[in-house]
Amino acid sequence: MASACVILAVLACLFPATSGVADDAALRAQTEQLQHRLGRLEAREDAKYAKGALEQAHRALTTASGSVEDPDATSRAQGIARAAIVLAERQLERRSAQAALFATQRRLTATRDRANAQRRALEALMRERASLAREGERP
């Protein structure tokens, strides 16, 4: 009975420590995951268009790595890093959409110009045909 009490007491003492170690490992894994995600974004050719957000994510992840003793601070830094990474992703997507829009606008202008020129050509051809037809009808 006494030995059982001793074992329970030891387990009770060890449990918080074990739980803390597991939380630390999970936080570290999340930080690494975010760093990997950030690394992929920074490697993109157009990364310079989300420079501010990427730098903020970088700073937040540095903070997260350096504040292992304070899990709450680490978690908050990760939250900031996650939001900054998402912001960077959306900014880059917005820029792609903008580039696609400009390309569509250029194509539209070119197509419209061609269509207007073709319409003028068609009208000129129709005038010529009408004139020839009138000539052909003359006795």
Added chain:
Amino acid sequence: MTWRALLIMSCVSSLACAAQQTTRSSDSLFASPAAELARQHAPDLYDQAQTAWADADEAKRRKDERAAGDHRTEARLWLAAAVAEAERVQLDQRGAELQREEERWARQLARDQEASAVVASDISRYQARAVALREAERLTALSQAPSASAATVDAILTRVRLNLALAEALGASDERLLPLRERADAIARKRPASAKAAEALLSKSEALIGEMRAQWPRPRPGASTELVETALVTGFAADRTSSGVVIGSERFFTSGGQASSATVRRFHGLLAAFPHGPVACQVAVPELRSRVWARRVAQLVERLRRMDDPGRVSTSMVVTQSLAAGAVQCTFVAYREP
């Protein structure tokens, strides 16, 4: 006491102001037009921002300023991401609108290109017909004139050579082609003053083409197009109708009312080159009882029948306002395209 009361009042009002400032920040952050668009187009990111802002308020209530600051930073980042996403959605929508507009213009362009090709083809036909009519007029004058220009003889010989090439393509043997080619070369060398020899050779070449075509039991596919083109080049009007190819001319009669030898000769050439089926001709006259026109038409019928198969062409008179008196329209009924 008064100073202490003032100090306390000041502190309270400062706190109230600070709280109000925080509220205003929150209000202005989430109440801007950009945030409203973000709420509509990126609700998930907008919700993240609001959750982070609520965490900031909670931390502030716990007087944990550092945590409140972190949560506010996170909230602003989420909201900025939501705004960026909303702008992307709007850019995509605008892009799709422009693309639809581009497609509309592209369709108009394609339609106009197609129509332009048709009109250009019509113009070419009108121009070719005008050229052919001028040439036909020259040939008409030639038949009445005692001499022909070198250019006229060249024009006839060019057509002879084209006919011989077509006859060869249709299967004419070298034995048939060689004598005609030699005659064409001889005429080109001798440069005769009259075009009669060249015209006779032209008739021979057309007859040879006709012989080749006659070997087929019925006109081959595309023969109606060839008939129309040949007729136009020879100075006739030509059109495909549901009853066959209609060949017409207002030059079958001279200004004096005689049947035009040149036109009849060219028509015989066409008949020889396109040998299939009967040909029904109608002569437009002012009235059926007109003796003058009856005599003219009888002369034309007699001239048209001077060919190998006199029964192939039937001729009748018709009173119509749509054609000038003396205009002739002949339908090659076998050249009806399905």
